Amino acid sequence: MAKTLEQTITELADRDQIRELPQRYCDCVWRGDVDGIVALFADDGVFTIAGNNRETTNKGHADLKKTYAAGFKNLTPRPYIHNHVIELKGDGKASGRCYVELRDASDNLKWLGTGFYHDEYVKVGDQWKFQSRSAQMVHMEPKMVAGTGGMGEKK
Amino acid sequence: MAKSIEQLAMELTDREAIRELPLKYCDCVWRSDSTGIVDLFTDDGEFITKGFKTEQKATGREGLMKLYGGLGQGALAPRPYIHNHVIDLQGNGRATGRCYVEIRNLKSNLEWAGTGYYDDEYVKVGDGWKFKSRLFHPVHFSVNP
Numbered sequence: 001m002a003k004t005l006e007q008t009i010t011e012l013a014d015r016d017q018i019r020e021l022p023q024r025y026c027d028c029v030w031r032g033d034v035d036g037i038v039a040l041f042a043d044d045g046v047f048t049i050a051g052n053n054r055e056t057t058n059k060g061h062a063d064l065k066k067t068y069a070a071g072f073k074n075l076t077p078r079p080y081i082h083n084h085v086i087e088l089k090g091d092g093k094a095s096g097r098c099y100v101e102l103r104d105a106s107d108n109l110k111w112l113g114t115g116f117y118h119d120e121y122v123k124v125g126d127q128w129k130f131q132s133r134s135a136q137m138v139h140m141e142p143k144m145v146a147g148t149g150g151m152g153e154k155k
Numbered sequence: 156m157a158k159s160i161e162q163l164a165m166e167l168t169d170r171e172a173i174r175e176l177p178l179k180y181c182d183c184v185w186r187s188d189s190t191g192i193v194d195l196f197t198d199d200g201e202f203i204t205k206g207f208k209t210e211q212k213a214t215g216r217e218g219l220m221k222l223y224g225g226l227g228q229g230a231l232a233p234r235p236y237i238h239n240h241v242i243d244l245q246g247n248g249r250a251t252g253r254c255y256v257e258i259r260n261l262k263s264n265l266e267w268a269g270t271g272y273y274d275d276e277y278v279k280v281g282d283g284w285k286f287k288s289r290l291f292h293p294v295h296f297s298v299n300p
Contacts, residue, residue: 006160013163016170026239027253030272078270078294080238080255109270109295126157 011088017128018086018121022098025130026079034068042122042129051115051137076105077112092123093131104141113140166244172284173242173277177254180286181235189223197278197285204291230298231268232261248279249287260298269296 003011021040028036038061041047047064048057058067084098096119102112115137122131158166176195183191193216196202201214202222213222226233240254252275260268271294276287 009160009164009167012167013158016167020241023239024241026255027241030239030255078255080257082238103270105294 014088014094014123014128015086018094018096019084021121021128021130022081022084022096022117022119025133026081026100029077029079032072034065034072037068038064040130041133042124042131045130046132047130048132048134049137050135051140078103078105078109086121094121094128095119096121100135111141114138115140169244169250169279169284170242173250173252174240176277176284176286177237177240177252177273177275180289181237181256184226184233184235187226189220189226192223193219195286196289197280197287200286201288202291203288204293206292227261230260230262231258231296233268234259234261234265242277250277250284251275252277258296263298266297268298270294271296 025037025040028034028040041061041064044060045064046057046059047067048055050056056067058064080101080103082099082101084096086094086096088094097116098119099114099116101114103109104112115135118134118136120131121128123129180192180195183189183195196216196219199215200219201212202219203213204211211222213219236257236259238255238257240252242250242252244250253272254275255270255272257270258268259265271292274290274292277284278287279285
């Protein structure tokens with residue numbers, strides 16, 4: 001059955017807000033805005049980073065805040081996001097994947113690595129948030145590999 | 156209170172038009188279309204570069220035409236790619252945004268020349284959106300942008 005105009009507009013608005021989440025995430029990373037990043041996650045939001053044969057997971061605002069603050073002490077990544085695909089699942093849930101390139105502000109903006117995020121999104125009130133972000137690094141320069149040690153212990 | 160469908164549709168239309176501004180800007184820079192760039196600004200629009208060796212400011216169509224007419228005449232013939240555009244609608248035909256740019260240099264085999272970001276102010280003029288101002292913050296450049 002064809003969607004109503006109301007359904008179509010609502011879906012477009014949902015997609016638009018979701019599309020902005022990774023963009024805002026990158027904007028916050030560029031500015032070192034830890035509180036801004038954490039506010040993009042649901043209260044029980046989860047961030048996982050995997051690569052170089054290890055995986056680190058953090059859950060909830062307090063844990064995330066600690067993790068990102070520690071991460072920014074070790075690394076100065078400057079990300080650019082690409083190729084964001086979104087799948088609306090209904091009932092205020094969605095998933096998506098997007099790709100990232102990183103440069104290093106503390107080393108003449110040299111290319112630092114690339115990878116992708118598998119995201120789960122959830123609608124909280126009128127706002128979409130990250131329910132989870134799973135970062136899979138595909139290639140990391142040596143500094144990045146060493147630096148992720150500051151992102152917490154394996155759980 | 157939840158937004159009405161009309162409000163959602165209007166905001167989507169505004170966001171889409173605003174999202175296109177930095178894309179069109181890059182497209183014009185690639186094609187050295189200085190008139191096209193200036194048309195993206197309001198008549199009293201301004202472009203400011205801060206944080207590099209010198210601070211530059213161009214205001215109004217005449218000032219902007221002078222600035223963009225010189226594009227590519229120095230060591231850098233910029234070929235930009237825009238990223239991470241975030242937009243905040245402020246109401247009453249006003250909005251702000253920030254977006255990040257990577258620049259390659261046509262004069263140097265399209266080598267990566269640098270990166271930075273723009274703090275933008277947008278304003279609705281008639282049915283369309285324009286740059287009220289662009290404040291460019293160069294973060295790293297191998298040649299003078």
